Amino acid sequence: MLKVFLKVLSGVLIIIIVVMLVKTFSFTSRQINPEPASDFKIDSEKAARNLADAVRIPTISFAKKGRNNGDEFLRFHKYLEQTYPRLHKNLKKEIINKYSLLYTWRGSDKAKKPIVLMAHMDVVPVEEKSKDQWKYGPFAGSVAEGYIWGRGTLDNKGNLMGILEAVEGLLKKGFRPQQTIYIVSGHDEEIGGMHGALTIVTLLKARAVRPDFVLDEGMVITDGIMPGISSRVGLIGLAEKGYLSVELLAVSEGGHSSLPPRETAVGILCRAITRLENNPLPARLDGPAKFMFDYIGREMSFVNRVVFANLWITEGILKSQLQKIKTTNAIIRTTTAPTMLEGSSRDNVLPNVARAVVNFRILPGDTPQIVLEHIKQTLDDRRIEIKPLGNKIQGASPVAAVESKNYRVIEKAIRQVFPNVIVAPSLAIVASDARHFAALTPDVYRFAPMSLKFDDLARLHGINERLAVDNYVLMIKFYMQLISNSQQ
């Protein structure tokens, strides 16, 4: 009996191994190998200088109302006019809500659907106390050590100037697009984009503009950030996660701290937070994350390929591994992040109410309602009031098509300009102006052609923000190539 059982077992094992191997060997690269990039000539010194000068104009978005610095935005508009005369002669410029810009480059073929290229012009403020830690002043506009330094070089003036340089360069060569190209630059992306990008979307909708695709910032070329792969990976965001902050209020007896009740408001609240942290929403390997690992897994070592080619058997183990790394965890689930805590204002006073705020970033497929229901069920405590907070509640965006004509146009331009970079679809974990464009087309992609290493991530909204001059030149080339490719 045992013998028969062992025979059957080894038979089954052999079949599983054979299936796994067959799947692994047919799990081959999805990378395309297009013809080389066109030979665009770019004056790198001049381009770097132009971006550095753009950094010198502090177009800061302040979260607090009343700190309007509109004059800087107008100065920035003027600067763009002077720097890109051909563009301003050939494209129609509209100023939306005083400071945002919408350029229209009319195409020769009216039958073709237009495309939209986006990059916001506003930047986040620089914390007063961090100013001395900048190697070069945040608004000095320095070009040194092979980099352009300053606030906005990565987020997002580099992209904006890159797009404008590309258009100016193409115009100089006598290029005229077949399809109309819109360039959208919002002035309030860092505080929600409600006056800039959203107003432009409303306007384009009223004009019945239905873009083929939209390209905005959101994801980048990662260099040594993706685990399990040594090549650089260009991630095209197919969607962005949603946003929900929830206020938790725990109520208990207040009074003097010399006579505490068995359970205090702070204690109740802290247990609730721990429960939420220990019971996150479930991880899922579907949607953009599934596409991403499908593309990247094919470029990995043999052992990793066995894993990614055989999700039918490995999905559970893989998910448990991906959850351990915060960058991959954020791509496979709605994340839970307690961000604010408040009790009493004195060390010897018990608060009546303790307050916490927990921020959730919502995965496509989950919704704010699903998250709220999850919180209620997880806490299951009547002493805690659960309140969605503020006006930033937002479900995840729709998911753009992958392996479509539009995806291919972007993928091709990346592979042409950055031939050694692996290209893969992905999910943007932060919000951008791009989400407003879901009202016009499902094909909204998020990709900025910037190559970032792990320590560069802290420069975004942080100290010593900088962009390599070499990278900036490739960025301009990318936009030139993309515009040329999209005309085919």
Ligand SMILES: [Zn+2]
């Ligand atoms: Zn940005």
